[in-house]
Amino acid sequence: MSASNKSLVFVSEDLVFNLSNENVSYIFRVSPEGILEHIHFGGAIAPTHGLAAGPRREFRCTVLEFQGIKNYSLDDTPQEYPLFGTSDTRQPALHVVNSDGNSTNTFLYKSHEVVLDKPLLNGLPSARGNTLGNKGGDQKSNDSETLLLTLVDQTSELEVTLRYTIYADHDVIARSATIRNCGSKEVLLHNALSSSLDLPQSEYELVHLRGSWSREFEQERMDVPHGRFVIDSTRGTSSNAHNPFLAVLSRGADERKGDVYGTALMYSGNFAISVEKNEFESVRVSAGINPFNFQWRLQPEEEFVTPESLQVFSSEGLSGMSHVWHGFVNGMISPPQFDGVPRPTYLNSWEAAYFDVSHDVVLGLADKAKSLGVEMLVLDDGWFAGRDDDTSSLGDWFSDPKKFPNGVEETARLVKQKGLKFGLWFEPEMVNKESQLYRDHPDWLIHVPNRTLSTGRYQHTLDLSRTEVVDYLYARLDSFLSSGLIDYVKWDMNRVMTEVGSAGLPAERQLEVPHRYMLGLYSLVERITTKHPSVLFENCASGGNRFDLGMLRYMSQGWVSDMCDPIGRLSIINGASLLFPLSTLASYIGPVPNHQNGRQTSVKMRTEVGFFASARGLSLNEEDLNASEDEIKDAIKLYKASAQDMVDGDFSRIKYQDNEVCWQLISKDGRRVYVGYYHILSAPNLPYRRAKLVGLDSSAQYKLEHGNQVFGGDALMTLGIDLPYVDAMQHQDDTDYTNHLEKGDFTSRLIVLERT
Numbered sequence: 005m006s007a008s009n010k011s012l013v014f015v016s017e018d019l020v021f022n023l024s025n026e027n028v029s030y031i032f033r034v035s036p037e038g039i040l041e042h043i044h045f046g047g048a049i050a051p052t053h054g055l056a057a058g059p060r061r062e063f064r065c066t067v068l069e070f071q072g073i074k075n076y077s078l079d080d081t082p083q084e085y086p087l088f089g090t091s092d093t094r095q096p097a098l099h100v101v102n103s104d105g106n107s108t109n110t111f112l113y114k115s116h117e118v119v120l121d122k123p124l125l126n127g128l129p130s131a132r133g134n135t136l137g138n139k140g141g142d143q144k145s146n147d148s149e150t151l152l153l154t155l156v157d158q159t160s161e162l163e164v165t166l167r168y169t170i171y172a173d174h175d176v177i178a179r180s181a182t183i184r185n186c187g188s189k190e191v192l193l194h195n196a197l198s199s200s201l202d203l204p205q206s207e208y209e210l211v212h213l214r215g216s217w218s219r220e221f222e223q224e225r226m227d228v229p230h231g232r233f234v235i236d237s238t239r240g241t242s243s244n245a246h247n248p249f250l251a252v253l254s255r256g257a258d259e260r261k262g263d264v265y266g267t268a269l270m271y272s273g274n275f276a277i278s279v280e281k282n283e284f285e286s287v288r289v290s291a292g293i294n295p296f297n298f299q300w301r302l303q304p305e306e307e308f309v310t311p312e313s314l315q316v317f318s319s320e321g322l323s324g325m326s327h328v329w330h331g332f333v334n335g336m337i338s339p340p341q342f343d344g345v346p347r348p349t350y351l352n353s354w355e356a357a358y359f360d361v362s363h364d365v366v367l368g369l370a371d372k373a374k375s376l377g378v379e380m381l382v383l384d385d386g387w388f389a390g391r392d393d394d395t396s397s398l399g400d401w402f403s404d405p406k407k408f409p410n411g412v413e414e415t416a417r418l419v420k421q422k423g424l425k426f427g428l429w430f431e432p433e434m435v436n437k438e439s440q441l442y443r444d445h446p447d448w449l450i451h452v453p454n455r456t457l458s459t460g461r462y463q464h465t466l467d468l469s470r471t472e473v474v475d476y477l478y479a480r481l482d483s484f485l486s487s488g489l490i491d492y493v494k495w496d497m498n499r500v501m502t503e504v505g506s507a508g509l510p511a512e513r514q515l516e517v518p519h520r521y522m523l524g525l526y527s528l529v530e531r532i533t534t535k536h537p538s539v540l541f542e543n544c545a546s547g548g549n550r551f552d553l554g555m556l557r558y559m560s561q562g563w564v565s566d567m568c569d570p571i572g573r574l575s576i577i578n579g580a581s582l583l584f585p586l587s588t589l590a591s592y593i594g595p596v597p598n599h600q601n602g603r604q605t606s607v608k609m610r611t612e613v614g615f616f617a618s619a620r621g622l623s624l625n626e627e628d629l630n631a632s633e634d635e636i637k638d639a640i641k642l643y644k645a646s647a648q649d650m651v652d653g654d655f656s657r658i659k660y661q662d663n664e665v666c667w668q669l670i671s672k673d674g675r676r677v678y679v680g681y682y683h684i685l686s687a688p689n690l691p692y693r694r695a696k697l698v699g700l701d702s703s704a705q706y707k708l709e710h711g712n713q714v715f716g717g718d719a720l721m722t723l724g725i726d727l728p729y730v731d732a733m734q735h736q737d738d739t740d741y742t743n744h745l746e747k748g749d750f751t752s753r754l755i756v757l758e759r760t
C-alpha cells in the first residue's frame with residue numbers, strides 16, 4: 005500500500021480509504037465490483053498496516069448473490085451508502101424513483117478527490133473545517149481534510165458525491181451527500197440520507213434523548229433490538245420529543261468506559277435516525293431527513309444536498325463521547341465570534357411582567373437589575389404592536405405605541421445609558437390570524453387550502469419556503485438590529501407544523517415544503533446573523549423544541565427548557581450535556597412556586613443548579629427580587645466570577661442516581677474545579693457518600709475555596725471527595741458543620757476547589 009502524502013486521508017492504490025487522526029480511523033474500500041464496503045470506524049489503525057478483518061464472502065445457502073457474483077450478497081456486506089433493490093434488504097441510504105418508474109439503483113465508484121479543509125454545504129448549516137472561522141472552505145489548513153467520492157448509477161445517470169471530513173484534533177467524521185441528476189429526465193427522491201454506518205456484529209445498547217415541553221432531554225437507554233428502532237420528527241422542527249442525536253454503545257458501557265458511536269444531525273427539521281439489526285446481527289445506523297412524507301423532484305442538471313451528519317467514536321464511555329462533542333461544538337460549530345466569550349448575566353422580563361411590559365416597567369426593571377449587579381436587561385414577549393396576550397400580533401414587528409410611545413429603541417437607549425446591555429425577544433417565524441400581517445397576506449402561512457387549520461398557542465407558522473416571506477422578516481429584524489442598540493436576540497418558535505402546504509409551490513411539489521421551509525429559515529438566520537455579527541443570538545423554541553446542532557451553527561446559545569424548577573432541570577441538563585457543552589446552555593433563576601410544576605425551592609438550590617450554564621440570569625418580579633435581594637446579589641456575583649469558566653471549561657457528569665446528582669467543571673487553565681452536588685429528597689441517616697472527580701492533575705494539590713483542606717488531585721480522582729449529608733440530629737443553626745446539608749428536600753452544595 006502506498007499512502008498519499010496527505011496527513012489525514014490516505015488512499016491506497018487498490019482504493020482503500022483510511023481517514024485517520026491520532027485516536028480514530030474511518031476505513032472503507034472499493035470492492036472489485038465498485039461497491040463501497042465499510043471496514044472500520046473506531047480506534048486508530050495506521051494506513052500502512054494490514055487490516056486484520058474486512059468484508060467476508062463466504063457461502064450462505066440462504067442469501068441472494070449480488071449480480072450473480074458467487075457468495076457476494078450486499079445483505080451482509082457492510083457498506084457506505086447502501087441502495088435498495090439489489091440484494092440488500094436493509095434501510096437504504098438513498099431511495100429514488102427513476103424516470104421509468106422503477107426504484108432499483110446500483111451506485112458504483114467513479115472517482116475521488118482529497119481536499120484540504122472542508123467545503124461548506126450550500127444553503128445548509130455545516131461544521132467548519134478549521135478553527136480560524138468560517139472561511140467558506142478556502143482556508144488552507146491541516147485542521148481537517150475532506151474526501152470527496154463520486155459514485156454513479158449507469159442506468160439512471162444519477163451521481164452521488166459523498167463527503168467525509170476528518171479532523172486532526174476532533175474524533176469526528178462529518179458526512180453529507182450530493183445527489184446529482186446527470187440524465188435528461190426528472191427523478192423523484194423519496195429518501196436521501198446523510199449517513200449510513202454499518203457496525204461490526206456485537207452486543208449493543210443505544211442511548212437517545214427524548215422528552216416533551218418542560219421535560220426535554222431525558223436519556224433513554226435500551227438494548228439494540230432486532231428490527232428497526234427509529235427516532236424521528238414529523239413536526240417540522242427537530243422537536244423536543246427526540247433530539248436528532250443517538251449513540252450506540254458496546255453493552256455495559258458507562259460514563260467512563262466502553263465503545264460509543266455517537267451520531268448527530270446538523271438539521272432542525274423533520275429527521276430520522278434509525279438503528280437496524282438484521283438476522284446476521286449487523287447493526288446499521290442511518291441518519292438524515294425523515295423519508296416519511298418527503299419527496300423531492302430532481303430535474304436534469306439539478307442537485308440535492310443532504311444535511312450534514314456527524315459521527316463520533318470514543319472508547320472512553322459516554323463522558324468520552326461528550327468531551328468530543330463539546331470540543332467540536334465549541335470549536336467547529338458555534339459562531340466563532342462568541343467562542344470562549346463570557347455571557348452577560350441578565351434579568352428577563354417574562355416571569356417578571358409577562359405581557360404587561362411598557363417603557364416604565366422596563367426602566368424600573370433596569371434600575372433593579374443595575375442595583376443587583378446584573379449586566380443585561382432582556383425585554384421578552386409583549387412589546388410589539390397590539391400584543392397584550394398570546395392571541396394576537398405575531399408578525400407585526402413594530403413597537404407597540406401604547407406601551408412604548410417613543411419606540412422600543414428609545415427604551416433600549418435609556419437602558420443602555422444605565423450601563424446595561426439590552427436584549428429583545430422575537431418570534432419571527434410565526435403569525436397570529438389577529439394581526440396586520442395576516443390581514444395583508446393571508447396566504448403567507450403554512451396551510452392546506454380548504455382545510456380548517458390546527459392552531460397551537462393561537463398561532464400559525466409563516467411559510468418560509470417563500471422568499472418574499474423571508475425577505476419581509478429579514479427587513480423587520482434588520483430595522484431593529486440596525487439601531488445598534490440591541491446586544492442580544494431571543495429567537496423564539498412556539499409551535500410545530502400541521503396542515504403543511506405552501507401557496508407558493510405547485511401541487512406536485514407540496515411534499516418539498518418542510519425541507520424548503522428549513523432552507524428558507526437557514527437563509528434568514530444566515531443573513532441576519534452575518535449582517536449583525538456582534539449580536540448574541542439565543543435559539544429558543546418553547547424551551548428545547550428545536551435545540552440542535554443546525555441552529556447552533558448560527559446562534560451561540562439555546563434556551564434548553566422552560567423548566568426552571570431546579571429539580572425538573574437536573575435531568576434536562578444531565579441529558580443535554582451528552583451532546584451540548586455548557587457554553588450553549590442558557591438558564592435563569594425563576595419564581596417559586598415554580599410556574600410549571602408548582603415546586604418550592606430555595607434561592608440557593610435554584611442558583612446552584614442554574615450555575616451549570618453559560619448564559620445565566622433572573623426572571624423574577626420586583627417583589628421576589630426584593631424579598632431575596634442579598635442572596636440574589638450573591639448569585640449574580642458568583643455567576644459573574646465564573647462566567648469565563650462556563651464558556652471554556654470542561655464539564656463532566658459525575659453521578660446521577662440514588663436521589664443524588666453530581667456534576668463537575670474544570671476551568672480551561674485547570675486552576676478551578678466546581679463540583680455541584682444536589683440532593684433531591686431528604687432522608688435521615690444515609691450512608692456516607694463520595695464522588696470521584698475526573699480530569700484533574702494527579703500531581704497537583706487542590707484547596708477548598710471556603711476552608712483550609714487541601715487534597716491531592718490523585719486522591720480526589722481515586723478516593724474521591726466526601727459529599728455532604730443530612731444528619732437527623734442536626735440543628736438548624738448548626739452552621740459550623742459545613743459537611744452537613746440543611747434538612748429538607750431539594751438541597752445542594754457548590755464546592756469550589758482551587759489548584760495550589
Ligand code: GLA
Nearest residue numbers: 354384385496545546547566
Ligand atoms: C416561550 C419561551 C418563554 C417566553 C415565552 C414568551 O414560551 O420559552 O421563555 O419567552 O415564549 O411568550
